[in-house]
Amino acid sequence: MMEDQTVDGGSVTKKLAALVLLVICFARPAAAAADEVKTLGAGANATCGKWLADRQSGNYFSVGNWALGFLSGAAAYSPNLNPLEGLDGDAVLYWIDNYCRSRPLDKFTVALKAFVDEHPK
Numbered sequence: 001m002m003e004d005q006t007v008d009g010g011s012v013t014k015k016l017a018a019l020v021l022l023v024i025c026f027a028r029p030a031a032a033a034a035d036e037v038k039t040l041g042a043g044a045n046a047t048c049g050k051w052l053a054d055r056q057s058g059n060y061f062s063v064g065n066w067a068l069g070f071l072s073g074a075a076a077y078s079p080n081l082n083p084l085e086g087l088d089g090d091a092v093l094y095w096i097d098n099y100c101r102s103r104p105l106d107k108f109t110v111a112l113k114a115f116v117d118e119h120p121k
Contacts, residue, residue, distance in 0.1 A: 046108035048100030
């Protein structure tokens with residue numbers, strides 16, 4: 001049986017186990033952390049596929065305006081963000097359309113967060 005080696009008075013195995021435990025506890029995917037934010041309103045529970053269907057039918061006004069408000073709110077609460085700078089509403093909605101075409105199963109809020117990531121200022 002192999003004995004644990006000690007480094008500075010502690011067992012290497014115990015220190016490694018503690019490190020692994022810390023990594024497991026604190027390393028979460030960004031998507032999981034993003035899902036913890038409570039969102040309410042017309043687009044809160046929508047998917048990209050639903051968005052595209054609504055755009056096709058012309059029934060997207062409430063979700064589209066909700067999305068613009070969501071993006072405006074991102075800028076209002078962070079001095080480092082201004083995702084709508086230099087864009088109009090149509091340009092924003094077309095960007096979301098393009099994102100959602102390639103990811104129809106994504107939550108609509110994920111598309112909006114991706115927009116912010118690609119247009120920070």
